[in-house]
Amino acid sequence: LAKTTQPISMDSYEGQEVNITCSHNNIATNDYITWYQQFPSQGPRFIIQGYKTKVTNEVASLFIPADRKSSTLSLPRVSLSDTAVYYCLVGPPPNAGNNRKLIWGLGTSLAVNP
Amino acid sequence: EPEVTQTPSHQVTQMGQEVILRCVPISNHLYFYWYRQILGQKVEFLVSFYNNEISEKSEIFDDQFSVERPDGSNFTLKIRSTKLEDSAMYFCASRDHFGTANYGYTFGSGTRLTVV
Numbered sequence: 101l102a103k104t105t106q107p108i109s110m111d112s113y114e115g116q117e118v119n120i121t122c123s124h125n126n127i128a129t130n131d132y133i134t135w136y137q138q139f140p141s142q143g144p145r146f147i148i149q150g151y152k153t154k155v156t157n158e159v160a161s162l163f164i165p166a167d168r169k170s171s172t173l174s175l176p177r178v179s180l181s182d183t184a185v186y187y188c189l190v191g192p193p194p195n196a197g198n199n200r201k202l203i204w205g206l207g208t209s210l211a212v213n214p
Numbered sequence: 215e216p217e218v219t220q221t222p223s224h225q226v227t228q229m230g231q232e233v234i235l236r237c238v239p240i241s242n243h244l245y246f247y248w249y250r251q252i253l254g255q256k257v258e259f260l261v262s263f264y265n266n267e268i269s270e271k272s273e274i275f276d277d278q279f280s281v282e283r284p285d286g287s288n289f290t291l292k293i294r295s296t297k298l299e300d301s302a303m304y305f306c307a308s309r310d311h312f313g314t315a316n317y318g319y320t321f322g323s324g325t326r327l328t329v330v
Contacts, residue, residue, distance in 0.1 A: 138257075141303065141324070141326065142323055142324065143218075143305045143307070143321030143322050143323050143324050144257065144305070144321050145321065146319065146320070187257075200262075201247070201259040201262055201270060201272075202247075202249075202257075202259065202319065203259070204249075204256045204257040204258070205256065206256055
């Protein structure tokens with residue numbers, strides 16, 4: 101499973117756009133990129149997943165360049181409640197029948213200030 | 215939105231005692247997992263379970279650990295003789311074959327296990 105590298109921490113202010121970049125130089129051809137959010141003492145929560153180009157949902161956008169060796173999670177107009185740890189994971193596609201585990205890094209601790 | 219439910223939310227136990235952590239995965243999910251997170255550290259994979267058997271387990275998941283799906287709804291993690299270093303948050307997760315509408319795993323809120 102491909103290793104990922106993210107910044108350890110980031111600071112932002114309410115109302116700003118936050119972009120968190122993840123490097124995954126050894127991503128495999130079939131791998132998807134998935135981002136999770138975790139609040140203290142809670143389980144990780146799925147945010148967004150993509151394979152290439154751009155994916156957008158109601159909470160975030162995911163930008164993946166053509167070489168797929170990195171990805172950027174974009175959070176528009178963050179609020180205090182977006183303070184959390186954000187994890188980038190690389191793994192098998194969503195319809196993979198095999199039972200693959202998730203390999204977690206330390207994630208990016210985002211602090212949103214008033 | 216469907217949820218993975220874990221009980222209890224917090225358990226304190228004495229070293230050497232047996233504990234059972236309980237999880238109710240999402241009803242139509244087929245793959246089940248236990249992960250743990252020691253305070254301030256990474257989320258670590260423990261075990262995956264499919265078709266009523268273990269698919270994969272980590273080095274952490276030694277003979278003191280076992281999993282069961284006794285009645286088709288509950289998914290339990292048992293630690294036979296707890297050690298101080300078993301103190302952690304334990305997360306249960308599940309997913310269906312096609313990854314659900316949001317493509318991801320669904321995690322429970324966790325059980326905080328404190329071994330004293």
